[in-house]
Amino acid sequence: MERIWLSPPHMGPAERELLMEAFDSNWIAPLGPHVNGFEAEIAAYAGVDHAAALSSGTAALQLALLLLGVGPGDDVLTSSFTFAATANAVKYVGANPVFIDSDEYWNMDPQLLEDELASARAAGRRVGAVLAVDLYGQCPDYDALNQVCDRYDVPLVEDAAESLGSTSKGKKAGTLGCMGVYSFHGNKIITTSGGGMLISNRQDWIERARFLATQARDPAPHYQHSTVGYNFRLSNLLAAVGRGQLQVLDDRVAARQAIYDRYLAAFEGVDGLTMMPTPDWCKPNRWLSCFTVDEEQFGVDREVIRLRLEGQQIECRPLWKPMHQQPVFADCRSRVSGVSEGLFKVGLCLPSGSSLTEEQQQRIIGEVLAAR
Numbered sequence: 001m002e003r004i005w006l007s008p009p010h011m012g013p014a015e016r017e018l019l020m021e022a023f024d025s026n027w028i029a030p031l032g033p034h035v036n037g038f039e040a041e042i043a044a045y046a047g048v049d050h051a052a053a054l055s056s057g058t059a060a061l062q063l064a065l066l067l068l069g070v071g072p073g074d075d076v077l078t079s080s081f082t083f084a085a086t087a088n089a090v091k092y093v094g095a096n097p098v099f100i101d102s103d104e105y106w107n108m109d110p111q112l113l114e115d116e117l118a119s120a121r122a123a124g125r126r127v128g129a130v131l132a133v134d135l136y137g138q139c140p141d142y143d144a145l146n147q148v149c150d151r152y153d154v155p156l157v158e159d160a161a162e163s164l165g166s167t168s169k170g171k172k173a174g175t176l177g178c179m180g181v182y183s184f185h186g187n188k189i190i191t192t193s194g195g196g197m198l199i200s201n202r203q204d205w206i207e208r209a210r211f212l213a214t215q216a217r218d219p220a221p222h223y224q225h226s227t228v229g230y231n232f233r234l235s236n237l238l239a240a241v242g243r244g245q246l247q248v249l250d251d252r253v254a255a256r257q258a259i260y261d262r263y264l265a266a267f268e269g270v271d272g273l274t275m276m277p278t279p280d281w282c283k284p285n286r287w288l289s290c291f292t293v294d295e296e297q298f299g300v301d302r303e304v305i306r307l308r309l310e311g312q313q314i315e316c317r318p319l320w321k322p323m324h325q326q327p328v329f330a331d332c333r334s335r336v337s338g339v340s341e342g343l344f345k346v347g348l349c350l351p352s353g354s355s356l357t358e359e360q361q362q363r364i365i366g367e368v369l370a371a372r
């Protein structure tokens with residue numbers, strides 16, 4: 001039986017052509033014209049002035065925090081309901097992640113953020129940054145989050161690793177804080193096999209990011225260093241793939257939206273199955289189509305569905321396990337309402353790749369419904 005993957009890479013002829021062109025030009029690494037081109041094209045797509053192409057989204061998160069001067073002893077308030085990379089980046093700079101729970105749209109709850117900022121201020125803890133995540137391609141209410149952050153004079157970074165191609169109130173995901181981070185990991189809506197991008201309107205930040213990401217070489221003919229640097233740049237070969245992928249990003253979003261719409265139509269009349277709710281301010285890229293299961297109404301729980309799909313060679317995943325429940329972050333502060341813990345118990349991500357055929361999707365839908 002052919003295995004259906006959750007979110008596999010989806011390549012086209014432009015990617016192959018650009019990759020071969022980069023290969024034949026011998027701009028293999030480090031850097032090269034495709035890196036500059038990819039940065040310029042991502043910046044133009046997002047509508048920001050500057051972008052730095054990096055080896056991963058995680059590296060971009062780490063650099064964003066470093067650029068803001070976040071360091072040991074600082075708190076960074078971040079979404080609990082996310083992939084571990086978000087919280088790991090906070091640890092890499094020596095800061096303390098503080099986990100904020102989700103609201104009814106699954107993203108960071110602005111009220112809980114405000115409560116935690118007030119408590120940090122009262123206790124005299126320095127908050128270096130707020131790092132908000134766009135979960136599964138959907139944006140939280142950035143107007144509300146930015147207002148809270150402004151009141152406490154804390155910079156807001158957007159982890160848009162999952163949301164390239166989404167918009168919120170007409171603005172591109174990634175541009176809703178002072179810096180934004182994209183990921184081109186193999187499971188993302190477009191991929192370079194691995195890679196990331198840091199974007200901002202601040203030229204000094206992005207130039208400093210490029211400097212830090214290339215081993216922090218001072219301007220001198222010999223190797224001279226006054227700062228600890230990192231090896232975080234994207235290779236020219238991978239940037240070439242990224243440029244090809246970016247040409248079809250809007251098609252990829254449309255394909256994933258069609259997949260979401262078919263799941264929605266199939267499950268709408270079914271008691272106990274509810275697709276991830278979409279707030280009216282966000283037009284998501286539908287990176288992953290996810291739903292929750294009410295065992296009493298549907299008849300069986302999420303695990304029964306998950307195991308049935310796995311048995312039928314259909315890859316699916318429970319929603320992210322919240323960071324405040326992860327053993328590695330057990331000693332971190334958190335402000336928890338129970339929302340993400342509840343979602344983790346009952347939620348499932350379904351195959352959502354833009355190359356998924358209608359026939360494959362009908363097979364998935366059939367297996368979900370037959371799990372009862």
Ligand SMILES: Cc1ncc(COP(=O)(O)O)c(C=O)c1O
Pocket residue numbers: 055056057058059082083085086133159161162182183184185194195196
């Ligand atoms: C929310 C989130 N943040 C950060 C990352 C890290 O990106 P990367 O894998 O490019 O390091 C990912 C996914 O991989 C992610 O889903």
